Amino acid sequence: MRSSTSVSRPSWVSAMNVLTGTGGASRRSPVEIVANAASVVTRSPYAEVTGISHGRLGRWTDGVAELRADRTAFAAFWDAHNNRVLEDRERALSRGHAPDPLWVVLGDSTAQGLGAPGPRDGYVGQTLDQLRLGTGRPWRVVNLSVSGCLTRDVVGGQLPLLAGIGGQPDLVTCGAGANDILYSAPGKLFGDLRSLLTAVPEDTVLLDLPLLTGFWGIVGRMSVPYISRINRVIREVADERGLRVAEVSKFFVPPWPGKFSVDNFHPSRDGYRDWSRALVRALPAAAAAVAA
Numbered sequence: 001m002r003s004s005t006s007v008s009r010p011s012w013v014s015a016m017n018v019l020t021g022t023g024g025a026s027r028r029s030p031v032e033i034v035a036n037a038a039s040v041v042t043r044s045p046y047a048e049v050t051g052i053s054h055g056r057l058g059r060w061t062d063g064v065a066e067l068r069a070d071r072t073a074f075a076a077f078w079d080a081h082n083n084r085v086l087e088d089r090e091r092a093l094s095r096g097h098a099p100d101p102l103w104v105v106l107g108d109s110t111a112q113g114l115g116a117p118g119p120r121d122g123y124v125g126q127t128l129d130q131l132r133l134g135t136g137r138p139w140r141v142v143n144l145s146v147s148g149c150l151t152r153d154v155v156g157g158q159l160p161l162l163a164g165i166g167g168q169p170d171l172v173t174c175g176a177g178a179n180d181i182l183y184s185a186p187g188k189l190f191g192d193l194r195s196l197l198t199a200v201p202e203d204t205v206l207l208d209l210p211l212l213t214g215f216w217g218i219v220g221r222m223s224v225p226y227i228s229r230i231n232r233v234i235r236e237v238a239d240e241r242g243l244r245v246a247e248v249s250k251f252f253v254p255p256w257p258g259k260f261s262v263d264n265f266h267p268s269r270d271g272y273r274d275w276s277r278a279l280v281r282a283l284p285a286a287a288a289a290v291a292a
Contacts, residue, residue, distance in 0.1 A: 007146060007153045067114055067263050071147045074112045074119040078143040085140045086165065093166055100138045103131065104165065106158045106174040106200070107207070110275070111145030115266025122267075123275035130280050142169075150180050151189075151196040159199055173246070173279065174200050175207030177230060181223075190233060197237040205244045205282050207275070208234050210252040215260075244282045251278035 085102075092099040105111050105124050113122020120128075124143055131139040142165065144158045154176050162172070176196065180189045197206065208231040212220035231249055238245045252259070252267065252274040259271035267275060 007149045007157075067261065067266065071109065071112070071114055074114055075147065077119045078112065078145070082142045082144070085142050089140070090166060099167065100140045101135075101170040102165075102167075103128070103139055103141045103171040103173070104162055104169040105141060105143045105145055106154050106162065106172065106176070106204075107145040108149045108176050108179055109145070109147035109266060110178070110272075111143060111175055112147050113272065114147060115261030115263070116269040116272055121269040121272065123272040123279060126272060126276040127279050130276065131283075134280075139170075148179060149176060150183060151176050151192045155192075155196050155199050162201070171284070172201050172204045173207065174204055175246075175248075177209055177234075181226070181230075186226075189230070193230065193233055194237060197234065197243075198241070200243075202241075203243070203284060205246055205279065205284065206234055206238055207246045207279065208249050211249045214254045215256050244284060246275075246279040246282035248275050248278045251275065251281075 089099045089102065109115075110122065111124055113119045113124060116122045119125065124141060124145075128139060128141050131137075144161050146153065146157065149157070154174065162169075174196070177189075177193055180192060184192065200206070209227050211224050211227055211231075213224055214220065227249075235245055237243075252271060259268055259274070260266070261268045261271075
């Protein structure tokens with residue numbers, strides 16, 4: 001099973017891709033689009049003369065480019081991993097055996113583990129280790145997340161794949177919405193967010209969004225009220241449906257040094273450790289031993 005590769009983007013993204021010479025790369029995240037535009041400056045003859053290409057801006061655009069390559073490698077890893085897990089599951093079911101407990105992940109590049117040294121170093125891999133250690137059971141994971149996806153892409157691309165998995169998963173988690181902030185107007189964002197939150201299966205554990213207090217300077221400070229509003233909606237719908245929320249916003253907090261990757265956008269392995277702690281704390285009774 002391959003996770004969906006199509007993601008939706010507004011028309012200005014295509015215009016920006018043309019402007020920066022990146023063609024139709026629609027899966028790019030907001031930070032990639034900004035970095036692509038900045039790289040036009042950092043790679044110019046003027047940048048070489050002035051030293052901009054080797055300064056802070058140049059290092060940042062190089063870091064974003066590094067993670068762009070990782071995105072493809074991480075996606076390939078999870079696709080191959082998913083196929084192995086589902087083949088084993090189908091084999092067990094066909095023989096009348098109880099399959100290993102299954103966790104299905106919905107989400108964006110953070111669920112892919114982008115920013116960590118390897119795909120298993122993100123919050124999914126770290127939490128899987130905790131699930132196995134805490135319960136003593138051979139938990140397996142199918143990661144349907146797609147880098148760059150919006151909440152409506154989870155509904156249109158990932159939930160249908162989830163429905164096609166044989167048997168009921170023992171755990172489903174969903175973390176998305178960060179990409180929507182720059183790609184969708186507030187009305188569209190909150191409408192899409194509510195659509196996703198009402199469409200996920202019963203007992204899904206939702207992840208809220210981190211608050212970047214003290215990070216990114218004034219941009220980080222300005223984002224806090226808006227992200228807090230998004231998190232309130234997540235909590236409201238979760239309460240209405242009786243769903244659990246992993247409060248990343250309360251675990252992924254300052255001090256920030258060492259918690260972000262080279263693109264200053266995705267968490268590092270240490271940063272994802274905080275995400276994993278938030279998720280472990282929110283696990284349902286089926287995995288309660290993990291949080292004990």
